[in-house]
Amino acid sequence: MQPTNFYRPTYAEIDLNQIKMNILNLKKHIHHCVQVIAVVKANGYGHGDLEVSKAALEAGASMLAVATPDEAIRLRLLGIESPILVLGASPPAFAVIASEHDITITVFQKDWFLHIPTLPKKLKIHIKIDTGMGRLGVTTESELSLLLQTIRQRPDVLIDGVFTHFATADEENAGQFKRQLAKFKTFLQLFPERPRCIHAANSAASLMHKDSLFDAVRFGISMYGLSPSAYVRDELPFQLGQALSLYTEVVNVKQLTEESTISYGATYTAEKDEWIATLPIGYADGMLRGLSGQEVLIQGKRMPIIGRICMDQCMVRLDGQVPIGEPVVLIGRQGSELISIEEWAQKLQTISYEIPCVLTNRVPRVYTS
Numbered sequence: 001m002q003p004t005n006f007y008r009p010t011y012a013e014i015d016l017n018q019i020k021m022n023i024l025n026l027k028k029h030i031h032h033c034v035q036v037i038a039v040v041k042a043n044g045y046g047h048g049d050l051e052v053s054k055a056a057l058e059a060g061a062s063m064l065a066v067a068t069p070d071e072a073i074r075l076r077l078l079g080i081e082s083p084i085l086v087l088g089a090s091p092p093a094f095a096v097i098a099s100e101h102d103i104t105i106t107v108f109q110k111d112w113f114l115h116i117p118t119l120p121k122k123l124k125i126h127i128k129i130d131t132g133m134g135r136l137g138v139t140t141e142s143e144l145s146l147l148l149q150t151i152r153q154r155p156d157v158l159i160d161g162v163f164t165h166f167a168t169a170d171e172e173n174a175g176q177f178k179r180q181l182a183k184f185k186t187f188l189q190l191f192p193e194r195p196r197c198i199h200a201a202n203s204a205a206s207l208m209h210k211d212s213l214f215d216a217v218r219f220g221i222s223m224y225g226l227s228p229s230a231y232v233r234d235e236l237p238f239q240l241g242q243a244l245s246l247y248t249e250v251v252n253v254k255q256l257t258e259e260s261t262i263s264y265g266a267t268y269t270a271e272k273d274e275w276i277a278t279l280p281i282g283y284a285d286g287m288l289r290g291l292s293g294q295e296v297l298i299q300g301k302r303m304p305i306i307g308r309i310c311m312d313q314c315m316v317r318l319d320g321q322v323p324i325g326e327p328v329v330l331i332g333r334q335g336s337e338l339i340s341i342e343e344w345a346q347k348l349q350t351i352s353y354e355i356p357c358v359l360t361n362r363v364p365r366v367y368t369s
Contacts, residue, residue: 039220046356245332263307300335
């Protein structure tokens with residue numbers, strides 16, 4: 001569905017039904033008592049935080065998770081009233097705002113409480129345990145005990161949850177995963193009262209390791225229809241539906257003669273007379289220069305991007321003349337052919353997470369449901 005209120009024909013289409021179906025299938029896979037925390041950080045992994053949040057909540061997610069205080073405040077200002085958890089570090093200055101807006105924050109340092117005043121409303125927190133990720137979190141049992149003692153002196157603070165994050169849940173070798181899970185269970189025994197929400201499983205663990213489900217799972221990359229890794233993709237308990245497609249259209253067609261060059265640096269030289277199409281998308285949109293050589297779909301056929309990708313445009317070698325305005329699929333399906341986000345990731349030698357996140361705001365998001 002091409003947008004009507006934008007003048008450039010480049011846009012991303014987000015199928016919210018696919019997001020809902022991925023959540024519904026996950027809920028069938030896990031125990032009915034396990035809640036789903038929908039991770040919508042980084043603007044919903046580039047899909048749109050508000051629209052994805054609404055779809056996830058409609059599909060049965062009980063909580064949203066973001067990375068930063070600003071992302072949480074944005075959702076509140078946009079009218080989202082459901083529970084929101086900030087997964088990353090929050091400065092002490094945010095504590096008052098979080099309590100006023102009923103935003104749950106992550107805590108992992110006892111000294112953090114030295115810098116916050118008495119709060120106007122009770123602040124909900126989730127304690128982060130570092131069981132082997134080496135990023136944020138309490139690392140020793142004594143550290144956790146001191147943190148719990150500090151919190152007991154704050155009647156304006158409620159321990160709503162505790163969580164950890166797995167470093168290797170998407171890998172075939174489960175040794176590190178099992179060590180982290182065992183360490184997490186040991187730390188849980190130090191809590192005098194069980195917190196309302198214990199969660200450890202990310203997308204990979206929620207799909208592959210039912211022994212890590214606890215009270216809730218954090219459904220991130222796979223909510224958008226992407227596998228956390230090639231190993232998980234081959235072992236999926238149900239099919240994921242990719243939500244994002246990327247479209248544009250041909251804005252110019254010309255026939256170049258043999259030995260003509262294309263784009264900056266003249267890195268591509270025509271070996272014979274060739275038809276060339278110009279597309280209005282470039283690295284300022286998120287089509288990074290490393291995607292030179294990546295194929296696009298035109299008239300249901302794969303055509304390669306040639307030469308260096310420019311900031312705003314790129315060129316494609318055709319197998320014949322096509323009309324101006326011919327639809328082009330950069331990510332998605334056309335006819336019997338499919339170009340996936342994973343294909344882009346392989347071309348760029350990165351992970352699928354990165355691809356939708358680098359699509360810039362210059363690319364409109366259009367939603368279907």
